[in-house]
Amino acid sequence: MSDSDPLTKLLGQIVSDVFGETAALVATDIASFTVKTFSQILSSTSLSIKEVRAALGVLIQHRLVSFSDTAKPGKVDYLIQTENILSFLRYPRFLYLVKTAHGDEAELMVEEIIKSGSETATNILFRTAKRLHESQEVPAQPPNISDLNSQLVSLISNSLIERSEQLGQNTAATAVLCPNLVENKLLLNTPVDVDEKAISTAVMTKCETVEPGNDQDVLWRLNMKKCEQMVRDQMIVAAAGRRVDKQAGLVVQSLLRIVERQADATVSAQFSHQAISDQVAADHGKDSLAHIYLDQYLRVLGDDRTRFVDRVGDSGGGQYHVDLKHIITDMVEGCLDCIILEKFSSKAVRIFRYIREKRFVEEGQLQQVVMIPAKETKMLTYQLLENHFIHLQELRKSVAPTAPSKAFYLYYVDLPQAVRTCVSVCYKAVYNCRSRAKFEAVEHSRLLDKHERIETIAASLKASGGTEEQLEEVAEMMTPPEKEAVKKIHAKLDKLSEAQSQADETLSVLRLYLDYNSMA
Amino acid sequence: MAAPAPMKMETDSESVESQIIELVTSFPQGVADKVLIANMPYVDPKARAQAINKLLVEEKIDLFKSSEGLLYRLKSPSKAATISGDQEEKIVFRIVESSGNLGSWIRDIRAKSNLGQTQLNKVLKSLEGKRLIKAVKSVNATKKKVYMLYNLEPDHSVTGGAWYSDQDFESEFVEILNQQCYRFLYHKLETSRDGSAGPIAAKNSSMVSTKDVAKFITDLGISKVALKEKDIEAILNTIVYDGKAEKCEGGESGSLYRAVEPLLPSAGLARCPCGVCPVIRRCGDKGNIKPDTCNYFRDWLEEF
Numbered sequence: 001m002s003d004s005d006p007l008t009k010l011l012g013q014i015v016s017d018v019f020g021e022t023a024a025l026v027a028t029d030i031a032s033f034t035v036k037t038f039s040q041i042l043s044s045t046s047l048s049i050k051e052v053r054a055a056l057g058v059l060i061q062h063r064l065v066s067f068s069d070t071a072k073p074g075k076v077d078y079l080i081q082t083e084n085i086l087s088f089l090r091y092p093r094f095l096y097l098v099k100t101a102h103g104d105e106a107e108l109m110v111e112e113i114i115k116s117g118s119e120t121a122t123n124i125l126f127r128t129a130k131r132l133h134e135s136q137e138v139p140a141q142p143p144n145i146s147d148l149n150s151q152l153v154s155l156i157s158n159s160l161i162e163r164s165e166q167l168g169q170n171t172a173a174t175a176v177l178c179p180n181l182v183e184n185k186l187l188l189n190t191p192v193d194v195d196e197k198a199i200s201t202a203v204m205t206k207c208e209t210v211e212p213g214n215d216q217d218v219l220w221r222l223n224m225k226k227c228e229q230m231v232r233d234q235m236i237v238a239a240a241g242r243r244v245d246k247q248a249g250l251v252v253q254s255l256l257r258i259v260e261r262q263a264d265a266t267v268s269a270q271f272s273h274q275a276i277s278d279q280v281a282a283d284h285g286k287d288s289l290a291h292i293y294l295d296q297y298l299r300v301l302g303d304d305r306t307r308f309v310d311r312v313g314d315s316g317g318g319q320y321h322v323d324l325k326h327i328i329t330d331m332v333e334g335c336l337d338c339i340i341l342e343k344f345s346s347k348a349v350r351i352f353r354y355i356r357e358k359r360f361v362e363e364g365q366l367q368q369v370v371m372i373p374a375k376e377t378k379m380l381t382y383q384l385l386e387n388h389f390i391h392l393q394e395l396r397k398s399v400a401p402t403a404p405s406k407a408f409y410l411y412y413v414d415l416p417q418a419v420r421t422c423v424s425v426c427y428k429a430v431y432n433c434r435s436r437a438k439f440e441a442v443e444h445s446r447l448l449d450k451h452e453r454i455e456t457i458a459a460s461l462k463a464s465g466g467t468e469e470q471l472e473e474v475a476e477m478m479t480p481p482e483k484e485a486v487k488k489i490h491a492k493l494d495k496l497s498e499a500q501s502q503a504d505e506t507l508s509v510l511r512l513y514l515d516y517n518s519m520a
Numbered sequence: 521m522a523a524p525a526p527m528k529m530e531t532d533s534e535s536v537e538s539q540i541i542e543l544v545t546s547f548p549q550g551v552a553d554k555v556l557i558a559n560m561p562y563v564d565p566k567a568r569a570q571a572i573n574k575l576l577v578e579e580k581i582d583l584f585k586s587s588e589g590l591l592y593r594l595k596s597p598s599k600a601a602t603i604s605g606d607q608e609e610k611i612v613f614r615i616v617e618s619s620g621n622l623g624s625w626i627r628d629i630r631a632k633s634n635l636g637q638t639q640l641n642k643v644l645k646s647l648e649g650k651r652l653i654k655a656v657k658s659v660n661a662t663k664k665k666v667y668m669l670y671n672l673e674p675d676h677s678v679t680g681g682a683w684y685s686d687q688d689f690e691s692e693f694v695e696i697l698n699q700q701c702y703r704f705l706y707h708k709l710e711t712s713r714d715g716s717a718g719p720i721a722a723k724n725s726s727m728v729s730t731k732d733v734a735k736f737i738t739d740l741g742i743s744k745v746a747l748k749e750k751d752i753e754a755i756l757n758t759i760v761y762d763g764k765a766e767k768c769e770g771g772e773s774g775s776l777y778r779a780v781e782p783l784l785p786s787a788g789l790a791r792c793p794c795g796v797c798p799v800i801r802r803c804g805d806k807g808n809i810k811p812d813t814c815n816y817f818r819d820w821l822e823e824f
Contacts (some may be wrong), residue, residue: 009805239783244719296720303723305766306783334783337763342790346762354761371694371758422789428803429794432811439812440821492821502788503795 006427008032011085013434018088019058022047026055030065030080037075062117063221087224089430089504094227098160101230106151108132110160110222118164118221125149159226164219229260232512236327239334240308244300250290251297252308254279259322266325266516273298273317306330325516329415332513335506336418340389347372348380352413355390360410381411388421389413416517419510426507433500437493444489451486454478536560536571544581544592553590608635612643616653616667623656623666696742697755704728704736705765705779727768727776730756793820 008031016024025045030036036044041052056078059065064085069076091114099107108128113119125148155161233256241249258279259268276298280291290297298320301308307326313319333356341349350370355361367377384390395408441448458474478486543559544551560568572592575581584591615632616624630640644667647653655665705728712726734752737743756777759765768776789795793816794803803809811817 242781242785243783245713245722248719293718296718300719300723305780331783334763335787337782338784338787339790339795342787343796349763350758350761353763357761369754369757370761371691371698371754373691376691425795425800426789428800429789429792432794432803432814432817433792435811436814436817495821499792503792504788506787506789506795 006424006431007082010427010431011080011082013431014085014088015059015064017434019055019062022051023055023058026052027059027064027080027085030078031082035077035079037077041078084224086504086507087227089501090227090231090508092501093231093505094222097227097230097234098155102151102155102158102160105132105148106155109148109152109155113161113220113222118219120219121152124220125152156220159223161220162223164221228508228512231508232328233260235331235509236308239306239327239331240301243304243306243308244297247288247290247293248297248301248308250284250288251276251280251294251301254283254290255309255320255322257283259324266323266519268322268324270312270319270321272315272319276320328509328513328516332419332509333415335509336389336422339422339506340384343387344380344383347376348384351377351380352384352389355411356413356415360393360412362408362410366411385411389418391417416514419513423507423510423514426503426510429503430500430507433496433503437496437500440489440492440496444485447482447486448489450478450482536567537575540568540571540575540581540592550584550591550593553592556592608633608639609643609647611635612640613647613652616647617669619666619668623668625666629667693743694755694758697737698758700737700740700742701733701752701755702759702764702779704733705759705777709779723778727778729776733777793817 008028011031012024012028015027025047026041029041029045033040038052038056041056042049045052047055056065060067062084064081066079066081067076068079095107095111098110105128108131109124112124112127112131116123125145128148129145152161233253236256237249237253240252255276258271258275262269277291277294280288280294284290298309298311298318302311307323309320309322311318312321337349337353340352347370350372351366354366354370363378363381366381367374370377372380381390385392390411390413393410393412395410397406397408454474454477458471461470461474539560540556543556547555556568557565572581572583576583582593584593611633612629612635615629618624619628626640626644629644630637633640635643644653648655651670653667654670655667657665708728709726712722730749730753733756734747734749737747737752756765756767760767760777763782765777765779768778787795793814794800794811797803797814797816799809803811803814
């Protein structure tokens with residue numbers, strides 16, 4: 001296990017945290033080979049058939065493993081879905097995004113979907129309503145199911161939630177080992193009718209489950225792509241806001257909305273000035289500064305080094321498009337610069353940027369331009385080289401290998417390679433943070449358990465109407481230094497989880513860049 | 521047949537010399553031996569040879585060999601003639617003089633003068649003692665010494681120009697200049713943001729030309745050496761490479777610069793101790809370097 005690469009270890013860790021050891025074993029096993037058959041899993045994990053089957057069932061339900069038998073009909077291959085496992089790290093951020101965009105109830109609904117992988121609409125509504133009902137202090141009116149339903153519908157129409165694949169038709173009459181899942185593109189975002197009354201009564205009577213309705217066959221799941229797109233857009237808008245000013249950020253937001261409506265590509269299709277103008281007016285109002293100075297903002301955004309928008313034609317008052325690949329490349333370069341800044345020093349950043357600009361640089365020339373003492377330049381350059389941020393290219397002057405001929409050694413930056421190194425560091429960082437959090441929890445488990453017990457006792461006392469004295473007694477069960485220690489531990493764990501999500505942020509930007517690079 | 525009366529031979533060496541000099545001066549591209557003879561038929565060949573030799577020693581003329589024979593050319597007066605010293609010193613001096621303010625390396629001098637190592641060293645020492653030449657250490661290769669005339673200013677490529685003082689790279693000086701220029705640019709950027717005349721006007725008002733920056737720096741008076749525009753441009757370029765400024769094509773007066781904010785305030789990875797850990801590659805589940813016992817983690821978690 002210790003020999004596996006950082007990604008496999010991280011995947012294993014995430015799965016074990018959420019689903020337990022067995023599932024983690026199976027997941028790691030498949031991940032180390034990417035694709036495996038059932039018998040291979042059995043032999044390499046030496047678990048029983050029942051266990052493997054149960055683990056696979058859970059993993060498939062949550063779409064962390066997918067199956068297909070196209071490679072060898074009759075034998076089913078199980079593939080690991082790395083992206084989906086890593087998205088576990090991002091759920092907190094997504095939930096926050098959904099909350100800000102659509103409200104608290106929508107957040108609860110999305111949470112329910114995440115918890116169960118994929119669910120029918122009836123179940124989603126039922127469970128959300130139940131939670132809302134229970135969390136209310138005084139049992140009042142049950143939550144309005146039709147309101148919830150309309151929220152669900154709006155989530156669907158924004159494609160945050162989409163229909164899962166459905167069972168396709170079997171072509172042959174013979175029994176098929178592997179079910180055929182078909183994605184229904186047309187119905188991806190059309191909502192189903194739910195029996196609102198039935199749900200409502202179920203909630204009122206505090207049932208555990210609700211009667212399955214007409215929409216039994218239709219399962220809904222979270223659209224990860226859309227969530228990541230939302231995060232990406234947020235980042236780009238923030239960057240534009242920093243570069244120019246806030247109003248420019250709003251203009252870029254409208255531009256990205258237009259791009260969203262088009263097909264997915266690294267460079268968007270062209271759209272006219274009129275379309276931009278309408279969108280900005282719709283989003284921010286005709287009186288906003290963004291609208292008044294729209295032409296100027298478009299000019300400034302286009303002239304900027306990052307080229308947030310490009311003018312590609314003059315017909316119709318100006319044709320524009322957005323080159324997403326270029327924007328992301330620029331952001332990734334900025335990200336790498338920040339990492340080098342923190343890891344080494346600002347002089348190293350200067351050297352790195354210079355080599356990146358000029359593509360191929362000789363050592364002597366470097367020192368002249370960056371104005372850093374020669375010794376320091378050399379040391380920093382070699383440090384960057386060791387950490388794979390820059391590479392060395394050799395140009396021999398003569399072909400004969402025997403003579404000690406002078407060869408030119410040039411430094412250059414291979415951006416995809418440097419990004420891949422950073423991605424691997426990110427995986428390690430996230431793994432280490434989680435590892436450390438677990439370790440801290442285990443070390444102080446006695447204290448934390450005590451704290452939890454006291455909290456539950458106090459809560460139950462309150463609920464059943466205990467007196468002030470009783471509450472005080474309970475509170476005194478923990479001494480002040482212990483309380484302090486518990487607070488400290490909580491702060492540490494918070495810090496670790498924050499660091500984890502920040503490392504994950506960087507990871508998502510870097511991975512986005514690698515995806516775009518391989519796409520185009 | 522009567523023998524022609526022997527012509528009166530000019531044996532007066534001085535006048536011979538002056539005639540030769542006149543001839544050579546009137547033909548700056550050189551005088552062939554035959555031409556010389558033709559113009560002075562009455563001069564005794566021996567006397568002529570003597571005169572030519574004397575002039576060569578006094579270094580007033582130069583002897584070249586061309587396809588048709590020998591060529592004499594007038595030599596520009598060189599200080600070499602005036603120094604007291606033997607022939608070798610004069611040769612070495614001339615070589616050093618010819619390299620101007622770049623100076624010549626000892627190997628070059630040896631190649632040109634064909635003198636031996638020890639002898640050359642002696643000559644150089646004596647010339648240095650007479651304060652006629654000096655050795656200057658080159659800033660590019662610290663071991664290399666170049667020789668040039670005593671009163672010449674070494675060229676910038678040798679000493680490094682304004683950034684070097686006595687072979688030491690003045691990094692603090694460069695740093696201070698860097699900071700001051702950046703502060704100037706940033707100040708411009710901030711004032712431009714307060715205006716409300718639209719983004720293009722704001723952008724234009726945040727741009728500065730090299731001249732403005734040069735004026736600002738000289739007004740500050742932090743530099744002992746007068747800084748040229750090229751030097752200021754080198755400093756501004758380093759700020760551009762730092763990612764804190766950008767260069768725009770200006771109008772007549774060259775390029776314009778303006779400060780910019782970086783796209784990302786900071787990278788998330790760098791806020792985690794693992795992102796800046798120097799031993800991240802050796803970190804693993806087993807061994808000394810583990811996340812559970814990591815010192816960096818411990819220190820980072822302790823500080824609140």
